[in-house]
Amino acid sequence: MDLGLKDARCVVTGGSRGIGLASAEVLLAEGATVLIAARRRASVDPALASLASGGPVLGEACDLSEEGDVVRLISSARTRMGGIDVLVANAGIVGTPSPLSEMPTADWDELMATNLRGTFIACREASAAMRADGIAGRIVIVGSATAFHAESDSGHYNTAKAGLLGLTRSLAVDLARWGIRVNCVAPGLTETDQTREYIKAGIHPAALGRAGQAREIAAAICFLAGDSCGFVTGSTLVVDGGEIVKGPEAPQ
Amino acid sequence: MRFSGLAGIVTGASTGIGLAIAERLAGEGAALCLIAAPSDAEELDAVTERLGGRAFGIAADIGAERTAQSAISETLERFGRIDLLASNAGIAPFGPALRVPITDFDATYHVNVRGMFLIAQAAAREMSREAGGAIVCTGSSDGLFGHEGQVAYNASKAAVTQMVRSLSLDLAPHGVRINGVAPGWVRTRATAGAIEDPMEWSRHRSRIPMDRPATPAEIAAVVAFLLSADASYMTGAIVPCDGGLTAGFRTSDWDVNLNPTCIPREARPYAPDQ
Numbered sequence: 001m002d003l004g005l006k007d008a009r010c011v012v013t014g015g016s017r018g019i020g021l022a023s024a025e026v027l028l029a030e031g032a033t034v035l036i037a038a039r040r041r042a043s044v045d046p047a048l049a050s051l052a053s054g055g056p057v058l059g060e061a062c063d064l065s066e067e068g069d070v071v072r073l074i075s076s077a078r079t080r081m082g083g084i085d086v087l088v089a090n091a092g093i094v095g096t097p098s099p100l101s102e103m104p105t106a107d108w109d110e111l112m113a114t115n116l117r118g119t120f121i122a123c124r125e126a127s128a129a130m131r132a133d134g135i136a137g138r139i140v141i142v143g144s145a146t147a148f149h150a151e152s153d154s155g156h157y158n159t160a161k162a163g164l165l166g167l168t169r170s171l172a173v174d175l176a177r178w179g180i181r182v183n184c185v186a187p188g189l190t191e192t193d194q195t196r197e198y199i200k201a202g203i204h205p206a207a208l209g210r211a212g213q214a215r216e217i218a219a220a221i222c223f224l225a226g227d228s229c230g231f232v233t234g235s236t237l238v239v240d241g242g243e244i245v246k247g248p249e250a251p252q
Numbered sequence: 253m254r255f256s257g258l259a260g261i262v263t264g265a266s267t268g269i270g271l272a273i274a275e276r277l278a279g280e281g282a283a284l285c286l287i288a289a290p291s292d293a294e295e296l297d298a299v300t301e302r303l304g305g306r307a308f309g310i311a312a313d314i315g316a317e318r319t320a321q322s323a324i325s326e327t328l329e330r331f332g333r334i335d336l337l338a339s340n341a342g343i344a345p346f347g348p349a350l351r352v353p354i355t356d357f358d359a360t361y362h363v364n365v366r367g368m369f370l371i372a373q374a375a376a377r378e379m380s381r382e383a384g385g386a387i388v389c390t391g392s393s394d395g396l397f398g399h400e401g402q403v404a405y406n407a408s409k410a411a412v413t414q415m416v417r418s419l420s421l422d423l424a425p426h427g428v429r430i431n432g433v434a435p436g437w438v439r440t441r442a443t444a445g446a447i448e449d450p451m452e453w454s455r456h457r458s459r460i461p462m463d464r465p466a467t468p469a470e471i472a473a474v475v476a477f478l479l480s481a482d483a484s485y486m487t488g489a490i491v492p493c494d495g496g497l498t499a500g501f502r503t504s505d506w507d508v509n510l511n512p513t514c515i516p517r518e519a520r521p522y523a524p525d526q
Contacts, residue, residue, distance in 0.1 A: 168499070169499035169500050170499075170500065172496045172499040172500070173461045173496055173499055173500040173501065176462045176495070179462075181462075206485075207420055207421050207424035207487060207488065208424050208429075208487060209424065212485040213485070216484050216485035219482040219483070219484075220482070223477050223482065228477075229474055229477070229493070230470055230473075231462065231470040231471070231495050232470075232474060232492070232494075233462060233495060233499065234461065234492070234494075234496040234497075235491060235493070235494075235498075235499070237486070237489065237491055238486070238488075238489040239483075239485050239486050239489070241424075241485045241486075241487060242424050242487040245417040245420050245487075245488035
Protein backbone atom coordinates (compact mmCIF):
# COMPACT_ATOMS: atom_id res chain seq x y z
CA MET A 1 0.00 0.00 0.00
CA ASP A 2 1.08 3.59 -0.45
CA LEU A 3 1.49 5.27 2.91
CA GLY A 4 2.91 8.44 1.39
CA LEU A 5 6.42 7.69 2.64
CA LYS A 6 8.32 7.63 -0.63
CA ASP A 7 11.60 9.53 -0.20
CA ALA A 8 10.61 10.55 3.34
CA ARG A 9 13.65 11.07 5.54
CA CYS A 10 13.05 9.21 8.78
CA VAL A 11 14.84 8.91 12.10
CA VAL A 12 14.05 5.83 14.19
CA THR A 13 15.40 5.77 17.74
CA GLY A 14 15.88 2.34 19.24
CA GLY A 15 16.11 1.16 15.64
CA SER A 16 18.51 -1.72 16.13
CA ARG A 17 16.00 -4.32 17.28
CA GLY A 18 12.39 -5.20 18.02
CA ILE A 19 9.71 -2.71 17.10
CA GLY A 20 12.22 -0.06 16.00
CA LEU A 21 14.00 -2.42 13.63
CA ALA A 22 10.68 -3.65 12.20
CA SER A 23 9.62 -0.02 11.67
CA ALA A 24 12.84 0.72 9.81
CA GLU A 25 12.16 -2.30 7.57
CA VAL A 26 8.64 -1.14 6.72
CA LEU A 27 9.76 2.46 6.14
CA LEU A 28 12.44 1.26 3.72
CA ALA A 29 9.92 -0.97 1.97
CA GLU A 30 7.72 2.11 1.51
CA GLY A 31 10.57 3.92 -0.22
CA ALA A 32 11.82 6.04 2.67
CA THR A 33 15.37 6.87 3.70
CA VAL A 34 16.02 5.79 7.28
CA LEU A 35 18.52 6.69 9.95
CA ILE A 36 18.47 4.33 12.90
CA ALA A 37 19.87 5.21 16.28
CA ALA A 38 20.74 2.94 19.17
CA ARG A 39 22.71 3.32 22.34
CA ARG A 40 25.68 1.24 21.31
CA ARG A 41 27.54 1.39 18.02
CA ALA A 42 27.98 -2.37 18.39
CA SER A 43 24.24 -2.89 18.01
CA VAL A 44 23.82 -0.27 15.26
CA ASP A 45 26.19 -1.99 12.83
CA PRO A 46 24.57 -5.44 12.66
CA ALA A 47 21.16 -3.77 12.28
CA LEU A 48 22.50 -1.65 9.42
CA ALA A 49 23.83 -4.78 7.77
CA SER A 50 20.46 -6.51 8.02
CA LEU A 51 18.61 -3.47 6.66
CA ALA A 52 21.02 -2.54 3.88
CA SER A 53 19.30 -4.58 1.18
CA GLY A 54 16.01 -2.80 1.90
CA GLY A 55 17.06 0.68 0.82
CA PRO A 56 19.08 3.72 1.87
CA VAL A 57 19.83 3.38 5.56
CA LEU A 58 22.18 5.18 7.92
CA GLY A 59 23.05 4.66 11.57
CA GLU A 60 24.22 6.61 14.61
CA ALA A 61 24.97 5.76 18.19
CA CYS A 62 23.01 7.87 20.65
CA ASP A 63 22.35 7.64 24.35
CA LEU A 64 18.92 9.19 24.78
CA SER A 65 19.66 10.08 28.39
CA GLU A 66 22.44 12.44 27.27
CA GLU A 67 21.02 15.70 25.95
CA GLY A 68 24.16 16.45 23.94
CA ASP A 69 23.91 13.04 22.26
CA VAL A 70 20.31 13.64 21.19
CA VAL A 71 21.03 17.15 19.89
CA ARG A 72 23.95 15.75 17.90
CA LEU A 73 21.83 12.88 16.55
CA ILE A 74 19.10 15.11 15.17
CA SER A 75 21.52 17.67 13.77
CA SER A 76 23.57 14.94 12.13
CA ALA A 77 20.43 13.28 10.72
CA ARG A 78 19.33 16.63 9.26
CA THR A 79 22.69 17.15 7.62
CA ARG A 80 23.15 13.62 6.34
CA MET A 81 19.62 13.26 4.90
CA GLY A 82 19.04 16.90 3.97
CA GLY A 83 16.16 17.28 6.42
CA ILE A 84 13.86 15.24 8.64
CA ASP A 85 10.30 14.37 7.62
CA VAL A 86 9.59 11.73 10.24
CA LEU A 87 10.75 10.94 13.75
CA VAL A 88 9.82 7.57 15.22
CA ALA A 89 10.57 8.09 18.91
CA ASN A 90 10.72 4.46 19.88
CA ALA A 91 13.74 4.05 22.15
CA GLY A 92 13.14 3.18 25.74
CA ILE A 93 14.48 0.99 28.48
CA VAL A 94 12.58 -1.45 30.68
CA GLY A 95 14.54 -0.41 33.75
CA THR A 96 15.19 -2.36 36.90
CA PRO A 97 11.96 -3.90 38.20
CA SER A 98 10.85 -3.49 41.79
CA PRO A 99 7.69 -2.54 43.67
CA LEU A 100 7.41 1.24 43.92
CA SER A 101 7.49 0.97 47.70
CA GLU A 102 11.07 -0.19 47.43
CA MET A 103 12.24 1.39 44.20
CA PRO A 104 15.54 3.26 44.51
CA THR A 105 15.38 6.85 43.28
CA ALA A 106 18.30 6.12 41.00
CA ASP A 107 16.31 3.43 39.16
CA TRP A 108 13.39 5.83 38.74
CA ASP A 109 15.67 8.61 37.49
CA GLU A 110 17.53 6.32 35.10
CA LEU A 111 14.32 5.23 33.39
CA MET A 112 12.79 8.72 33.26
CA ALA A 113 16.00 10.17 31.82
CA THR A 114 15.76 7.92 28.78
CA ASN A 115 12.08 7.17 28.27
CA LEU A 116 10.49 10.53 29.07
CA ARG A 117 13.17 13.23 29.12
CA GLY A 118 15.11 11.74 26.22
CA THR A 119 11.97 11.36 24.12
CA PHE A 120 10.99 14.97 24.83
CA ILE A 121 14.43 16.23 23.77
CA ALA A 122 14.36 14.14 20.59
CA CYS A 123 10.90 15.50 19.72
CA ARG A 124 11.91 19.06 20.49
CA GLU A 125 15.04 18.87 18.38
CA ALA A 126 13.34 17.08 15.48
CA SER A 127 10.37 19.47 15.40
CA ALA A 128 12.74 22.45 15.50
CA ALA A 129 14.57 20.98 12.50
CA MET A 130 11.27 20.43 10.67
CA ARG A 131 10.20 24.02 11.39
CA ALA A 132 13.50 25.43 10.26
CA ASP A 133 13.24 23.53 6.99
CA GLY A 134 9.55 24.33 6.45
CA ILE A 135 8.66 20.65 6.61
CA ALA A 136 5.17 19.59 7.68
CA GLY A 137 6.68 16.58 9.40
CA ARG A 138 5.31 13.74 11.47
CA ILE A 139 6.35 12.40 14.86
CA VAL A 140 5.28 8.99 16.10
CA ILE A 141 5.93 8.22 19.75
CA VAL A 142 5.93 4.60 20.86
CA GLY A 143 4.03 4.31 24.11
CA SER A 144 2.62 1.18 25.69
CA ALA A 145 -0.59 -0.45 26.81
CA THR A 146 0.91 -0.16 30.31
CA ALA A 147 0.09 3.56 30.10
CA PHE A 148 -3.54 2.47 30.49
CA HIS A 149 -3.23 -0.46 32.84
CA ALA A 150 -0.25 -0.75 35.10
CA GLU A 151 1.99 -3.76 35.27
CA SER A 152 3.25 -4.63 38.74
CA ASP A 153 6.86 -3.91 39.68
CA SER A 154 7.24 -1.57 36.69
CA GLY A 155 5.88 1.64 38.17
CA HIS A 156 8.57 3.82 36.64
CA TYR A 157 7.96 2.30 33.20
CA ASN A 158 4.15 2.57 33.43
CA THR A 159 4.40 6.18 34.62
CA ALA A 160 6.82 7.21 31.89
CA LYS A 161 4.62 5.59 29.23
CA ALA A 162 1.56 7.43 30.58
CA GLY A 163 3.69 10.57 30.44
CA LEU A 164 4.31 9.92 26.76
CA LEU A 165 0.55 10.14 26.15
CA GLY A 166 0.58 13.63 27.66
CA LEU A 167 3.66 14.49 25.65
CA THR A 168 1.93 13.32 22.46
CA ARG A 169 -1.17 15.41 23.08
CA SER A 170 0.85 18.47 24.11
CA LEU A 171 3.20 18.28 21.14
CA ALA A 172 0.18 17.82 18.86
CA VAL A 173 -1.48 21.04 19.97
CA ASP A 174 1.80 22.97 20.04
CA LEU A 175 3.09 21.82 16.65
CA ALA A 176 -0.16 21.78 14.64
CA ARG A 177 0.40 25.43 13.76
CA TRP A 178 3.38 24.37 11.68
CA GLY A 179 1.56 21.45 10.13
CA ILE A 180 3.53 18.92 12.16
CA ARG A 181 1.43 15.96 13.29
CA VAL A 182 2.26 14.00 16.44
CA ASN A 183 0.71 10.66 17.34
CA CYS A 184 1.39 7.69 19.57
CA VAL A 185 1.25 3.93 19.10
CA ALA A 186 0.62 1.95 22.26
CA PRO A 187 1.61 -1.68 21.76
CA GLY A 188 0.47 -4.46 24.02
CA LEU A 189 2.65 -7.49 24.68
CA THR A 190 4.80 -7.82 21.58
CA GLU A 191 7.13 -10.66 20.66
CA THR A 192 10.72 -9.40 20.67
CA ASP A 193 14.02 -10.74 21.95
CA GLN A 194 13.26 -9.22 25.35
CA THR A 195 9.78 -10.71 25.73
CA ARG A 196 10.18 -14.12 24.12
CA GLU A 197 10.77 -15.99 27.37
CA TYR A 198 7.86 -14.24 29.02
CA ILE A 199 5.59 -15.18 26.14
CA LYS A 200 6.81 -18.77 26.17
CA ALA A 201 5.64 -18.90 29.78
CA GLY A 202 2.14 -18.74 28.34
CA ILE A 203 1.19 -15.19 29.18
CA HIS A 204 -1.32 -13.95 26.59
CA PRO A 205 -3.25 -10.98 27.94
CA ALA A 206 -4.81 -10.06 24.58
CA ALA A 207 -8.33 -10.91 23.49
CA LEU A 208 -6.88 -12.21 20.23
CA GLY A 209 -5.10 -14.86 22.34
CA ARG A 210 -1.58 -14.19 21.14
CA ALA A 211 1.20 -11.65 21.43
CA GLY A 212 1.68 -9.04 18.72
CA GLN A 213 4.43 -9.28 16.14
CA ALA A 214 6.87 -6.37 15.86
CA ARG A 215 5.81 -6.10 12.23
CA GLU A 216 2.19 -5.48 13.28
CA ILE A 217 3.23 -2.62 15.54
CA ALA A 218 5.45 -1.23 12.81
CA ALA A 219 2.50 -1.21 10.41
CA ALA A 220 0.61 1.16 12.72
CA ILE A 221 3.69 3.33 13.29
CA CYS A 222 4.28 3.67 9.57
CA PHE A 223 0.60 4.42 8.90
CA LEU A 224 0.85 7.38 11.28
CA ALA A 225 4.27 8.36 9.92
CA GLY A 226 2.93 8.62 6.38
CA ASP A 227 0.78 11.33 4.94
CA SER A 228 -2.18 9.13 4.07
CA CYS A 229 -3.74 10.01 7.43
CA GLY A 230 -3.38 13.78 7.22
CA PHE A 231 -6.06 14.68 9.77
CA VAL A 232 -4.86 12.43 12.59
CA THR A 233 -2.90 14.24 15.29
CA GLY A 234 -2.73 13.90 19.05
CA SER A 235 -4.14 10.38 18.75
CA THR A 236 -2.99 7.20 20.36
CA LEU A 237 -3.41 4.03 18.36
CA VAL A 238 -3.68 1.12 20.75
CA VAL A 239 -2.26 -1.96 19.01
CA ASP A 240 -2.71 -4.59 21.67
CA GLY A 241 -4.91 -7.30 20.20
CA GLY A 242 -7.65 -6.29 22.62
CA GLU A 243 -5.69 -6.19 25.87
CA ILE A 244 -6.73 -2.99 27.63
CA VAL A 245 -10.40 -3.26 26.66
CA LYS A 246 -10.70 -6.31 28.89
CA GLY A 247 -10.46 -4.24 32.04
CA PRO A 248 -9.92 -5.74 35.46
CA GLU A 249 -10.45 -9.47 35.36
CA ALA A 250 -9.23 -12.40 37.36
CA PRO A 251 -6.58 -14.38 35.48
CA GLN A 252 -8.04 -17.54 33.97
CA MET B 253 -5.21 -3.33 -3.80
CA ARG B 254 -5.60 -4.40 -0.20
CA PHE B 255 -9.19 -5.60 -0.57
CA SER B 256 -9.03 -7.51 -3.86
CA GLY B 257 -11.26 -10.55 -3.77
CA LEU B 258 -12.98 -9.41 -0.55
CA ALA B 259 -16.57 -8.32 -0.04
CA GLY B 260 -18.02 -5.92 2.46
CA ILE B 261 -20.90 -3.77 3.61
CA VAL B 262 -20.89 0.00 4.11
CA THR B 263 -23.80 1.69 5.87
CA GLY B 264 -24.72 5.33 5.46
CA ALA B 265 -22.98 5.04 2.12
CA SER B 266 -24.85 7.60 0.03
CA THR B 267 -23.06 10.69 1.29
CA GLY B 268 -20.29 12.09 3.47
CA ILE B 269 -17.96 9.73 5.33
CA GLY B 270 -19.83 6.58 4.25
CA LEU B 271 -19.56 7.57 0.60
CA ALA B 272 -15.83 8.21 0.99
CA ILE B 273 -15.39 4.82 2.68
CA ALA B 274 -17.28 3.12 -0.16
CA GLU B 275 -15.14 4.86 -2.77
CA ARG B 276 -11.95 3.98 -0.94
CA LEU B 277 -12.80 0.30 -0.39
CA ALA B 278 -14.06 -0.11 -3.94
CA GLY B 279 -10.94 1.67 -5.21
CA GLU B 280 -8.87 -0.93 -3.39
CA GLY B 281 -10.75 -3.82 -4.91
CA ALA B 282 -13.64 -4.66 -2.55
CA ALA B 283 -17.06 -5.74 -3.77
CA LEU B 284 -19.62 -3.80 -1.75
CA CYS B 285 -23.15 -3.81 -0.45
CA LEU B 286 -24.07 -0.17 0.21
CA ILE B 287 -26.87 0.72 2.60
CA ALA B 288 -28.49 4.12 2.98
CA ALA B 289 -31.71 5.55 4.42
CA PRO B 290 -34.80 5.34 2.18
CA SER B 291 -34.77 9.14 1.89
CA ASP B 292 -31.31 8.88 0.26
CA ALA B 293 -32.35 6.23 -2.29
CA GLU B 294 -31.64 8.43 -5.31
CA GLU B 295 -28.14 9.41 -4.17
CA LEU B 296 -27.46 5.75 -3.38
CA ASP B 297 -28.44 4.71 -6.91
CA ALA B 298 -26.06 7.27 -8.33
CA VAL B 299 -23.23 5.98 -6.12
CA THR B 300 -23.72 2.31 -7.00
CA GLU B 301 -23.87 3.21 -10.66
CA ARG B 302 -20.65 5.20 -10.40
CA LEU B 303 -18.84 2.36 -8.59
CA GLY B 304 -19.83 -0.08 -11.32
CA GLY B 305 -20.81 -3.73 -11.21
CA ARG B 306 -19.02 -4.60 -7.97
CA ALA B 307 -21.44 -2.60 -5.82
CA PHE B 308 -25.15 -2.79 -5.16
CA GLY B 309 -27.41 -0.70 -2.97
CA ILE B 310 -30.11 -1.27 -0.37
CA ALA B 311 -32.20 1.73 0.67
CA ALA B 312 -33.70 0.77 4.03
CA ASP B 313 -33.97 1.70 7.69
CA ILE B 314 -30.75 0.46 9.32
CA GLY B 315 -32.50 0.28 12.70
CA ALA B 316 -34.90 -2.41 11.41
CA GLU B 317 -33.88 -6.02 11.97
CA ARG B 318 -34.84 -7.14 8.48
CA THR B 319 -32.40 -4.63 6.92
CA ALA B 320 -29.35 -6.33 8.38
CA GLN B 321 -30.71 -9.76 7.50
CA SER B 322 -31.42 -8.89 3.89
CA ALA B 323 -28.07 -7.09 3.52
CA ILE B 324 -26.25 -10.22 4.68
CA SER B 325 -28.22 -12.63 2.51
CA GLU B 326 -27.98 -10.43 -0.60
CA THR B 327 -24.27 -9.90 -0.11
CA LEU B 328 -23.71 -13.65 0.23
CA GLU B 329 -25.88 -14.31 -2.78
CA ARG B 330 -23.98 -11.87 -4.98
CA PHE B 331 -20.42 -12.17 -3.69
CA GLY B 332 -20.40 -15.43 -1.73
CA ARG B 333 -18.61 -13.90 1.28
CA ILE B 334 -18.48 -11.07 3.80
CA ASP B 335 -15.06 -9.93 5.03
CA LEU B 336 -15.52 -6.25 5.84
CA LEU B 337 -18.10 -4.06 7.51
CA ALA B 338 -17.94 -0.28 7.81
CA SER B 339 -20.84 0.43 10.13
CA ASN B 340 -21.13 4.12 9.63
CA ALA B 341 -24.78 5.20 9.37
CA GLY B 342 -25.73 7.86 11.87
CA ILE B 343 -28.02 10.82 12.35
CA ALA B 344 -27.51 13.98 14.38
CA PRO B 345 -30.61 15.96 15.27
CA PHE B 346 -29.08 18.59 17.56
CA GLY B 347 -30.84 20.79 20.07
CA PRO B 348 -30.53 22.14 23.60
CA ALA B 349 -30.99 19.39 26.19
CA LEU B 350 -33.86 21.05 28.02
CA ARG B 351 -35.95 21.18 24.88
CA VAL B 352 -34.85 18.12 22.91
CA PRO B 353 -37.97 16.11 21.96
CA ILE B 354 -37.89 12.49 23.07
CA THR B 355 -38.71 11.52 19.49
CA ASP B 356 -35.34 12.96 18.41
CA PHE B 357 -33.63 11.05 21.19
CA ASP B 358 -35.32 7.80 20.18
CA ALA B 359 -34.60 8.32 16.49
CA THR B 360 -30.91 8.92 17.26
CA TYR B 361 -30.65 5.72 19.26
CA HIS B 362 -32.64 3.80 16.66
CA VAL B 363 -30.04 4.51 13.97
CA ASN B 364 -26.78 5.22 15.82
CA VAL B 365 -26.96 2.46 18.43
CA ARG B 366 -29.59 -0.12 17.46
CA GLY B 367 -28.71 0.08 13.77
CA MET B 368 -24.99 -0.08 14.50
CA PHE B 369 -25.46 -3.18 16.65
CA LEU B 370 -27.84 -5.06 14.35
CA ILE B 371 -25.57 -4.90 11.31
CA ALA B 372 -22.42 -5.62 13.36
CA GLN B 373 -24.04 -8.65 14.98
CA ALA B 374 -25.38 -10.01 11.70
CA ALA B 375 -22.08 -9.48 9.84
CA ALA B 376 -20.00 -10.93 12.69
CA ARG B 377 -22.18 -14.05 12.76
CA GLU B 378 -21.44 -14.62 9.12
CA MET B 379 -17.74 -13.75 9.41
CA SER B 380 -17.32 -16.14 12.33
CA ARG B 381 -18.67 -18.99 10.20
CA GLU B 382 -15.94 -18.42 7.64
CA ALA B 383 -12.41 -17.01 7.81
CA GLY B 384 -13.19 -14.15 10.19
CA GLY B 385 -13.33 -10.52 9.24
CA ALA B 386 -12.93 -6.91 10.25
CA ILE B 387 -15.46 -4.32 11.35
CA VAL B 388 -15.04 -0.57 11.83
CA CYS B 389 -17.74 1.53 13.50
CA THR B 390 -17.94 5.26 13.04
CA GLY B 391 -17.94 6.84 16.47
CA SER B 392 -17.18 10.48 17.15
CA SER B 393 -15.02 12.78 19.23
CA ASP B 394 -18.41 13.48 20.82
CA GLY B 395 -18.39 9.89 22.08
CA LEU B 396 -15.25 10.67 24.08
CA PHE B 397 -16.02 14.15 25.44
CA GLY B 398 -19.09 16.27 26.06
CA HIS B 399 -20.25 18.87 23.57
CA GLU B 400 -23.05 21.31 24.25
CA GLY B 401 -26.37 21.23 22.44
CA GLN B 402 -26.32 17.60 21.27
CA VAL B 403 -26.95 15.34 24.20
CA ALA B 404 -28.69 12.53 22.30
CA TYR B 405 -25.97 12.34 19.66
CA ASN B 406 -23.14 12.38 22.22
CA ALA B 407 -24.76 9.68 24.32
CA SER B 408 -25.33 7.54 21.24
CA LYS B 409 -21.69 7.91 20.14
CA ALA B 410 -20.44 7.05 23.63
CA ALA B 411 -22.57 3.93 23.30
CA VAL B 412 -20.75 3.16 20.03
CA THR B 413 -17.40 3.55 21.81
CA GLN B 414 -18.37 1.03 24.45
CA MET B 415 -20.06 -1.27 21.93
CA VAL B 416 -16.79 -1.50 20.00
CA ARG B 417 -14.81 -2.31 23.13
CA SER B 418 -17.26 -4.93 24.33
CA LEU B 419 -17.78 -6.55 20.94
CA SER B 420 -14.00 -6.81 20.48
CA LEU B 421 -13.86 -9.20 23.42
CA ASP B 422 -16.84 -11.25 22.27
CA LEU B 423 -15.66 -11.46 18.68
CA ALA B 424 -11.90 -12.05 19.14
CA PRO B 425 -12.29 -15.82 19.62
CA HIS B 426 -14.20 -15.91 16.33
CA GLY B 427 -11.44 -14.23 14.33
CA VAL B 428 -13.36 -10.99 13.96
CA ARG B 429 -11.63 -7.69 14.76
CA ILE B 430 -13.69 -4.59 15.53
CA ASN B 431 -12.41 -1.06 15.99
CA GLY B 432 -13.84 2.44 15.94
CA VAL B 433 -12.86 5.66 14.25
CA ALA B 434 -13.71 8.89 16.09
CA PRO B 435 -13.92 11.79 13.66
CA GLY B 436 -14.06 15.38 14.84
CA TRP B 437 -15.26 18.04 12.42
CA VAL B 438 -15.67 16.69 8.89
CA ARG B 439 -16.86 18.60 5.86
CA THR B 440 -20.14 16.83 4.98
CA ARG B 441 -23.74 17.63 4.16
CA ALA B 442 -24.56 17.53 7.87
CA THR B 443 -21.88 20.04 8.89
CA ALA B 444 -21.98 22.34 5.85
CA GLY B 445 -24.18 24.88 7.62
CA ALA B 446 -21.80 25.27 10.54
CA ILE B 447 -18.66 25.30 8.40
CA GLU B 448 -19.96 27.77 5.83
CA ASP B 449 -21.16 30.23 8.47
CA PRO B 450 -18.07 32.36 9.24
CA MET B 451 -19.21 33.38 12.71
CA GLU B 452 -20.15 29.91 13.80
CA TRP B 453 -17.14 28.27 12.20
CA SER B 454 -14.69 30.69 13.81
CA ARG B 455 -15.91 29.41 17.19
CA HIS B 456 -15.43 25.78 16.26
CA ARG B 457 -12.13 26.09 14.41
CA SER B 458 -10.56 27.90 17.33
CA ARG B 459 -10.68 24.54 19.14
CA ILE B 460 -9.05 22.51 16.36
CA PRO B 461 -5.25 22.48 16.51
CA MET B 462 -5.01 21.72 12.78
CA ASP B 463 -7.31 24.66 12.12
CA ARG B 464 -9.58 23.00 9.56
CA PRO B 465 -12.22 20.31 9.18
CA ALA B 466 -11.32 16.89 7.77
CA THR B 467 -12.33 15.76 4.34
CA PRO B 468 -14.46 12.60 4.33
CA ALA B 469 -11.58 10.88 2.47
CA GLU B 470 -9.29 11.49 5.44
CA ILE B 471 -11.67 9.58 7.70
CA ALA B 472 -11.99 6.85 5.08
CA ALA B 473 -8.20 6.47 5.04
CA VAL B 474 -8.24 5.54 8.73
CA VAL B 475 -11.20 3.20 8.26
CA ALA B 476 -9.42 1.44 5.38
CA PHE B 477 -6.30 1.02 7.51
CA LEU B 478 -8.30 -0.49 10.37
CA LEU B 479 -10.08 -2.88 7.98
CA SER B 480 -6.84 -3.94 6.31
CA ALA B 481 -4.39 -6.67 7.28
CA ASP B 482 -1.97 -3.92 8.36
CA ALA B 483 -4.12 -3.59 11.48
CA SER B 484 -4.10 -7.35 12.16
CA TYR B 485 -3.26 -6.86 15.85
CA MET B 486 -5.75 -4.08 16.47
CA THR B 487 -9.08 -4.79 18.09
CA GLY B 488 -11.18 -2.81 20.54
CA ALA B 489 -9.37 0.43 19.70
CA ILE B 490 -10.98 3.82 19.14
CA VAL B 491 -8.87 5.92 16.80
CA PRO B 492 -9.49 9.67 16.83
CA CYS B 493 -9.16 11.39 13.46
CA ASP B 494 -9.90 14.92 14.54
CA GLY B 495 -6.99 17.24 13.76
CA GLY B 496 -6.05 17.26 17.44
CA LEU B 497 -9.49 18.24 18.77
CA THR B 498 -9.52 15.64 21.54
CA ALA B 499 -5.79 15.97 22.26
CA GLY B 500 -6.39 19.36 23.83
CA PHE B 501 -7.12 22.91 22.85
CA ARG B 502 -5.37 26.02 21.72
CA THR B 503 -5.79 29.22 23.63
CA SER B 504 -5.13 31.81 20.98
CA ASP B 505 -5.32 32.47 17.34
CA TRP B 506 -1.98 31.82 15.78
CA ASP B 507 0.06 34.55 14.21
CA VAL B 508 1.83 31.85 12.28
CA ASN B 509 -1.34 30.47 10.77
CA LEU B 510 -0.35 31.75 7.39
CA ASN B 511 3.36 31.40 7.84
CA PRO B 512 4.39 30.87 4.23
CA THR B 513 7.42 28.84 5.18
CA CYS B 514 5.32 25.99 6.46
CA ILE B 515 1.86 25.44 5.10
CA PRO B 516 0.17 22.34 6.48
CA ARG B 517 -0.07 19.61 3.95
CA GLU B 518 -3.50 19.13 2.51
CA ALA B 519 -4.61 15.54 2.27
CA ARG B 520 -3.38 14.05 -0.93
CA PRO B 521 -6.13 12.97 -3.26
CA TYR B 522 -6.55 9.25 -2.91
CA ALA B 523 -4.93 7.19 -5.65
CA PRO B 524 -5.39 3.44 -5.52
CA ASP B 525 -2.27 1.31 -5.47
CA GLN B 526 -0.94 0.36 -8.84
